[in-house]
Amino acid sequence: xxxxxxxxxxxxxxxxxxxxxxxxxxxxxxxxxxxxxxxxxxxxxxxxxxxxxxxxxxxxxxxxxxxxxxxxxxxxxxxxxxxxxxxxxxxxxxxxxxxxxxxxxxxxxxxxxxxxxxxxxxxxxxxxxxxxxxxxxxxxxxxxxxxxxxxxxxxxxxxxxxxxxxxxxxxxxxxxxxxxxxxxxxxxxxxxxxxxxxxxxxxxxxxxxxxxxxxxxxxxxxxxxxxxxxxxxxxxxxxxxxxxxxxxxxxxxxxxxxxxxxxxxxxxxxxxxxxxxxxxxxxxxxxxxxxxxxxxxxx
Numbered sequence: 001x002x003x004x005x006x007x008x009x010x011x012x013x014x015x016x017x018x019x020x021x022x023x024x025x026x027x028x029x030x031x032x033x034x035x036x037x038x039x040x041x042x043x044x045x046x047x048x049x050x051x052x053x054x055x056x057x058x059x060x061x062x063x064x065x066x067x068x069x070x071x072x073x074x075x076x077x078x079x080x081x082x083x084x085x086x087x088x089x090x091x092x093x094x095x096x097x098x099x100x101x102x103x104x105x106x107x108x109x110x111x112x113x114x115x116x117x118x119x120x121x122x123x124x125x126x127x128x129x130x131x132x133x134x135x136x137x138x139x140x141x142x143x144x145x146x147x148x149x150x151x152x153x154x155x156x157x158x159x160x161x162x163x164x165x166x167x168x169x170x171x172x173x174x175x176x177x178x179x180x181x182x183x184x185x186x187x188x189x190x191x192x193x194x195x196x197x198x199x200x201x202x203x204x205x206x207x208x209x210x211x212x213x214x215x216x217x218x219x220x221x222x223x224x225x226x227x228x229x230x231x232x233x234x235x236x237x238x239x240x241x242x243x244x245x246x247x248x249x250x251x252x253x254x255x256x257x258x259x260x261x262x263x264x265x266x267x268x269x270x271x272x273x274x275x276x277x278x279x280x281x282x283x284x285x286x287x288x289x290x291x292x293x294x295x296x297x298x299x
Contacts, residue, residue, distance in 0.1 A: 010059035038204035113146035227266030242279035
């Protein structure tokens with residue numbers, strides 16, 4: 001079996017007396033697209049900083065077989081990291097940005113970056129500050145796809161862009177960049193926009209993992225019931241993990257419930273990741289520690 005790209009055990013981070021991460025355990029295999037999803041302040045960026053060697057944490061973290069904090073320079077030869085588009089230096093011209101990245105990252109190809117920009121309005125002599133948000137997104141994406149890295153980490157990469165450019169960004173990333181040899185980790189709180197491309201999902205809630213599973217398993221494990229009247233009372237006895245009312249009907253989310261029993265009470269579907277995110281992030285949702293897919297397989 002191939003070694004995991006990322007492995008974390010008992011990952012904890014404190015700022016002063018406040019603990020931000022509360023003992024996270026997770027594994028990211030090669031060739032997967034992981035969504036690291038949570039509300040602002042949930043611990044997503046802190047987790048990424050630990051993975052990238054930007055901050056030291058308690059517990060154990062291994063990335064490509066290395067301690068990221070102790071071996072950051074070596075690790076960055078095989079890892080690419082991009083945060084939101086506002087992180088690009090606005091005072092540089094596009095060609096100067098490529099000069100800078102060429103000098104920093106050995107796996108960056110200027111030729112590939114220029115090829116990805118063909119057919120766009122982004123010109124080599126243009127200053128980044130003069131580009132529209134959409135053009136900056138195109139430039140951002142060209143830089144990402146021109147880096148031949150084993151691990152690509154994106155931290156809210158489309159923040160501030162309109163929905164058209166966000167969807168275009170993710171779709172082109174999937175179609176033109178991803179291969180079975182590359183692993184992609186994306187943090188976002190806009191789960192609906194990346195659901196189509198994810199192979200796995202990790203939900204972080206207040207510094208703890210609320211869900212860690214392949215997306216195909218999520219569709220089998222969770223069920224959403226739309227019901228009303230007496231059937232709603234009967235369904236409540238089956239212990240839903242989340243309940244809300246929509247347009248006079250009761251919507252319930254179940255974890256591992258008998259689907260045949262639910263179908264007798266109303267319409268049953270697999271919830272979208274967005275619906276599941278709302279349910280599991282709700283403060284009133286059950287507080288049992290969730291088992292990862294690996295832990296459940298061992299039980």
